[in-house]
Amino acid sequence: MRATRMDGPGLVRAAQAGDRAARDELVAAHLPMVYTIVRQVLGGHPDADDVTQDVMVRALRQLPALRSPESFRPWLAAIALRHVSTHQHRMSRAAAHTAPLDEAVGLADAGAAFEDVTVFEVELSAQRRQVQRAARWLNPEDRALLSLWWLEVAGHLTRAELAEALGVSVIHAGVRVQRMRTQLDLSRTIVAALDARPVCPELDAETAGWDGVAGPLWRKRLARHVRGCPVCLRAAVDLVETDRLLPNLVLLPAPAALVAAVLARSEHTGTAGVGGSGADAVAGAGHGGAAAATGRVRAAAAAHPVVATVAAGALAAGITAVAVGPTRPEEPPPPGVASAASTGTLRTGSFSLESANAAGRFVSVSGDLGMLTQVGPGTTATARRQATFQVVAGLADARCFSFRVQDGRYLRHASWRVRLDENIGTDLFRGDATFCAWPGGTPGTVTLEASNYRGWFLRHRGDELWVDQSKGADAFGADDSFLVRPPLAG
Known part of the structure; x- marks a missing residue:
């Protein structure tokens, strides 16, 4: 059934x-x-x-x-x-x-x-x-x-x-x-x-x-x-x-316009991704698309009580009379260049990553959080070790990379903040801990894209490391570009 x-x-x-x-x-x-x-x-x-x-x-x-x-x-x-x-x-x-x-x-x-x-x-x-x-x-x-x-x-x-x-x-x-x-x-x-x-x-x-x-x-x-x-x-x-x-919590019934907008945009979402803008999709729902969406909502409502909660509001208001706010622009496609894995700018082994626009500051960790840290000849052995990573084949995609530290933990993004965590073996963790390498914004540098959020890149905000969405080639300046250096610690 x-x-x-x-x-x-x-x-x-x-x-x-x-x-x-x-x-x-x-x-x-x-x-x-x-x-x-x-x-x-x-x-x-x-x-x-x-x-x-x-x-x-x-x-x-x-x-x-x-x-x-x-x-x-x-x-x-x-x-x-x-x-x-x-x-x-x-x-x-x-x-x-x-x-x-x-x-x-x-x-x-x-x-x-x-x-x-x-x-x-x-x-x-x-x-x-x-x-x-x-x-x-x-x-x-x-x-x-x-x-x-x-x-x-x-x-x-x-x-x-x-x-x-x-x-x-x-x-x-x-x-x-x-x-x-x-x-x-x-x-x-x-x-x-x-x-x-x-x-x-x-x-x-x-x-x-x-x-x-x-x-x-x-x-x-x-x-x-x-x-x-x-x-x-x-x-x-x-x-x-x-x-x-809390046990009496009722799931919030989504507004009719939201239900219609999502269903309309899903109409244009195939296995290869989303085609056309959200505005175009909603506009398409205003005529025959809306009638089809209404039928699908009715069918879904008959099959599940939670769906009925959504459908009731959507059908009562009339899906054909939707008005939605502006939608966000689609994510940019990945850079149209060969992966750094094939160009030699990053490969498996032991390496350190220096910021392209903050000389002497390296990708490192402070406690459990990813940071840019000043590391040089006079810094401690601990600081140099914290800025050295074993680069391995990506946990979620062998064509990409994961960054492991000495105690076996990995760099991953969680709520977009870069941090160290132990590998718990879930698909979510593997995706969060895998970064795909591309040539960076300046010659000789590399930029790292989150494998599970295409168009989102590792970058520094001040000294903090985050994964952020790029809105264009110059969105971050050189905040998302890094120089691959020999390991700072043996």
């Missing part, structure tokens, strides 16, 4: 093989999960629909390369987390993480996405709204993790799928969840204390210089008072445990 295929790998395989009906059903079944993750992390930001659409189109483009159809759901969640993280880095921090002071102390929050009954379709309790507000005090990584944990507690993800989406082991995922919960519970206590009337005079004094930004810095400052204040702790005494508030 079709319903049996819905949650199984058979549907994924059919979509990979080019079955358009299967692809549309896959989109309809999983769009609510992606939309929930994006809205959870971005809140009421107006880009949430656009980011969700980009995630789904990116996933469809990369679907033929997915080796384990059984891992589709955590693989999709990982793409959503990475895309949201990239979007956050490109938004101004103030716009992404600012909560007005009146909202923080409990006045009406008209912009909170999870309080909007037209979006969530249920009336949230005061304490569930409080959890959403408390989440704004978390750092971006913990907010993303909260969105996955919330889905886990509500039964939409398993712990193993959560771990795979994060690219870590189940044990490590448990540790990270526990740490996040500790910070969330502390944030709930702070919010409850700020909501209390009358407010604790000492807490009021502590917030005298506060600009209203709910974030980790002020969480740490206020926590020093709240933890030891009986007045503030009394305000939180009746709080229900967070995990008891």
